Amino acid sequence: MYAPQPFGCRERLLMTLLDHDRIRAVVWRDGSLELLDQRRLPQCEAFLRFNEAPAVAQAIRNMVVRGAPAIGIAAAYGVVLAARHAFATHGDDWQAAVRGDLQCLAAARPTAVNLFWALARMQRCLDALAPNVDPLLALLAEADAILAEDIAANRRMGELGAGLIDAGSAVLTHCNTGSLATGGFGTALGVIRAGWTAGRIEAVFADETRPWLQGARLTAWELTQDDIPVTLLAEGAAAHLLRQGRVRWVIVGADRITADGSVANKIGTYGLAILARYHGVKFMVVAPSSTVDMALASGDEIPIEQRAADELLSVGGARVAADGAGAWNPSFDVTPAALIDALVTERGVVLQPDRAKMQALMGDGV
Known part of the structure; x- marks a missing residue:
């Protein structure tokens, strides 16, 4: 592991x-x-309100909320809702009644390991409660802790990752x-926020990210909300951009990281890693340790979610593909560890990750 030099006093003041x-x-x-509701951004900023766990699971499945850490946090609060309902309707047998809702939440998205990590943590809290005790306060405190710890981890990763980036x-x-x-703050975008604030990053480019256009709709919206200029490009333009020699780092997040340091992330990440290596551009993955799944030996074991063909064949509800065309979506x-220059977690930075380095990072607290 490698820990970059922390920001100096002046940089910390700027961060504040x-x-x-x-x-x-x-x-x-x-x-x-x-x-x-991230499906409606950037045209409309609207919050949806949830009081039942199955509805939270559906929101995760339907991309109201997305991103591995946010999915885990939403699921944790879904457990709070499930237990509150079960206690009110089943009395001392409420713990058994919660199991179905937990299974529903777990089935919402198969790839993001943070979902299962958060549910396992909430289950441990559930198991520690007496049957005749109202679970609301204890479970809400645990979900709040998961949220607060995520934000703190993101800020730590932002500092560590930005420390790897040369000024300009x-x-x-x-x-x-x-x-x-x-x-809050973000993983890869947290590094970009920290690097921009400290004067280390002078320009931010973002892929549009088909088919859901998370780059165009969400990343561009976030950065402009926080007064950080951003330039969008089509996925097909990335190779030409990297060939110009201006970009020094490609910085991405992760939905699952395996024991050998391989990374599952949004479709298109693997291609960027190949392009970065060919053009001599560094490739950084930023994710909390809750994204690491040491039970999986390699990226070949990661379940890859296949989504509906219509997401690819249509844009904004209007079909753009020729009638009769199918889709693979x-x-x-999965990006192999051999293509990753730096893996940044709140526990530290791993350069050129491999199995031994991942074990050293995670230790006995896997």
Whole structure:
């Protein structure tokens, strides 16, 4: 592992004064879970309110909330809703009644390991409660802790990742990895926020990210909300951009990281990693340790979600593909560890990750 030099006093002051962190997409308010509906951004900023766990699972499945850390946080609050309902309707047998809702939440998205990590943590909290005790306060405190810890981890990763970037750099990112995809501040976008604030990043490029256009709709919206200029490009333009020599880092997030350091992330990430290596551009993956799945030996074992063909054949509900055309629509791809220059977590930085380095990072607390 490698820990970059931390920011100096002046840079820390800048980080405080120019926070670039105004967005929260997952909020517990007045006894309900509120999720910023990311399907409607950037045209409309609207929160949806949830009081039942199955509805939260459906929101995760339908991309109201997306991004591995944010999915886990939303699921944690979904457990709170499930337990509150079960206690009110089943009395001392409420714990058994919660199991179905937990299974429903777990089935919402198969690739993002943070979902299962958060549910397992909430299950441990559930198991510690007596049957005749109202579970609301204990479970809400645990979900709040997951949210707060995620934001703290993102800020730590932002500092560590930005410490790897030379002043005056341009960077390219893919999909959305900011406050919309996390509890707040972001993973890869957190590094970009920190690097921009500290004067290390001078230009930010973002892929449009087909077919859901998370780069165009979400990353561009987040950065403009926080007064960070961003330039969008079509996926097919990335090779030409990297060939110009201006971009020094490609910075992405992750939905699952395996024991050998391979990474599942939004479809198109693997291609960017290949392009970066060919053009001598560094490739950085930023994700909390909760995204690491040491139970999987390699990226070949990661379940890759296949989504509906219509997402690819249509844009904004209007079909753009020729009638009769089919579609292959994997939501993620896997980037081998050999193509990753730096893996940044809140526990530290791993350069050129491999199995031994991943074990050293995660230790006995896997």
